[in-house]
Amino acid sequence: MIFILIKKTKYYTKEALKYFTITTIAFGFIIAIILIKYKPVYEVKISGEEVGYIQNKDALEETVKESILTASNKNIDSISINQNPEYELKLINRTQETNEEEIINKIEKNVEITYKYYEIALNNETVEQVNTVEEAENLINTIKEEKKEDLNLSIIEKYTENEEEVQVKDVELAKTEIEDKITKIEEEQKRKEEEEKMPSVNGIKLAVVPVKGTISSRYGVSSSIRRSTHTGLDIAAPSGTPIKVVNSGTVTFASYNGSYGNLVKVDHGNGVETWYAHTSKMYVSVGQKVSAGDVIAAVGSTGNSTGAHLHLEIRINGQHVNPQNYLYK
Numbered sequence: 001m002i003f004i005l006i007k008k009t010k011y012y013t014k015e016a017l018k019y020f021t022i023t024t025i026a027f028g029f030i031i032a033i034i035l036i037k038y039k040p041v042y043e044v045k046i047s048g049e050e051v052g053y054i055q056n057k058d059a060l061e062e063t064v065k066e067s068i069l070t071a072s073n074k075n076i077d078s079i080s081i082n083q084n085p086e087y088e089l090k091l092i093n094r095t096q097e098t099n100e101e102e103i104i105n106k107i108e109k110n111v112e113i114t115y116k117y118y119e120i121a122l123n124n125e126t127v128e129q130v131n132t133v134e135e136a137e138n139l140i141n142t143i144k145e146e147k148k149e150d151l152n153l154s155i156i157e158k159y160t161e162n163e164e165e166v167q168v169k170d171v172e173l174a175k176t177e178i179e180d181k182i183t184k185i186e187e188e189q190k191r192k193e194e195e196e197k198m199p200s201v202n203g204i205k206l207a208v209v210p211v212k213g214t215i216s217s218r219y220g221v222s223s224s225i226r227r228s229t230h231t232g233l234d235i236a237a238p239s240g241t242p243i244k245v246v247n248s249g250t251v252t253f254a255s256y257n258g259s260y261g262n263l264v265k266v267d268h269g270n271g272v273e274t275w276y277a278h279t280s281k282m283y284v285s286v287g288q289k290v291s292a293g294d295v296i297a298a299v300g301s302t303g304n305s306t307g308a309h310l311h312l313e314i315r316i317n318g319q320h321v322n323p324q325n326y327l328y329k
Contacts, residue, residue: 042055053092067104069111075131075166117130118131119156129168207292213237213310215234239299245276245292246268255282277313281298
């Protein structure tokens with residue numbers, strides 16, 4: 001009985017081994033066929049959306065780490081991926097290509113980068129940007145030492161996700177820009193101080209003296225060559241001397257006008273008007289806008305005149321006033 005059982009067990013073992021061998025060969029053959037037609041890859045998804053296939057997950061993650069997460073831009077404060085890629089092992093047709101480079105580009109678009117830089121402000125107005133707080137502090141100290149002034153320079157730490165906002169400059173270039181800005185502010189302050197000292201007619205500043213010369217006849221005097229007292233101020237100067245307008249305004253008259261000769265009138269607003277008479281040449285026309293200091297005519301001796309000079313009148317609401325109350329004091 002025992003002999004028969006042992007014999008049968010050996011028979012079954014041989015049959016099982018034979019079956020296992022055949023199955024293994026068949027399975028291997030099927031695997032071989034599958035591998036001939038298909039290849040194993042990782043399907044990559046970002047935010048649940050399929051973006052492509054890669055051969056090596058570790059290689060991709062290493063590339064992302066080296067080229068994206070460890071970027072060398074000195075202004076980068078932090079880098080993070082909004083949605084980490086998801087990987088799933090799949091078999092795809094061997095003819096289908098992987099697209100690692102395209103996937104890396106899509107991961108880059110999914111990266112959030114925060115940049116940090118330092119603004120230098122002058123009188124609370126941003127002037128320049130530098131990379132580090134040390135650069136900013138050294139720059140401010142250097143400028144204050146050189147200028148020897150109590151300048152209102154401050155440092156503002158800034159963060160942004162928009163790389164275009166980062167406009168940092170080389171320290172020496174930033175220093176030049178800041179010093180230029182300081183100079184402009186000083187010049188503007190000086191201009192304002194000088195403007196405060198300028199004479200004003202009915203709120204209109206008289207910013208420019210029309211000509212430099214000698215006063216030959218004052219306002220209100222009588223003369224044999226005039227029917228009435230003098231309505232303006234005569235300033236003797238060589239013929240052809242440029243005549244400048246005292247402030248901005250609009251030319252309302254530019255023509256020959258009897259005893260005035262060649263006459264230019266400029267309306268400055270607020271009822272203030274200036275007249276420039278006896279000119280040899282007129283360089284403006286009616287309706288033309290002029291700015292303080294513009295040359296509008298040349299000294300001459302046209303009209304009722306005994307020599308080259310400028311006859312200057314200042315009128316307020318049509319009434320002439322003494323120009324020496326404001327100019328040529």
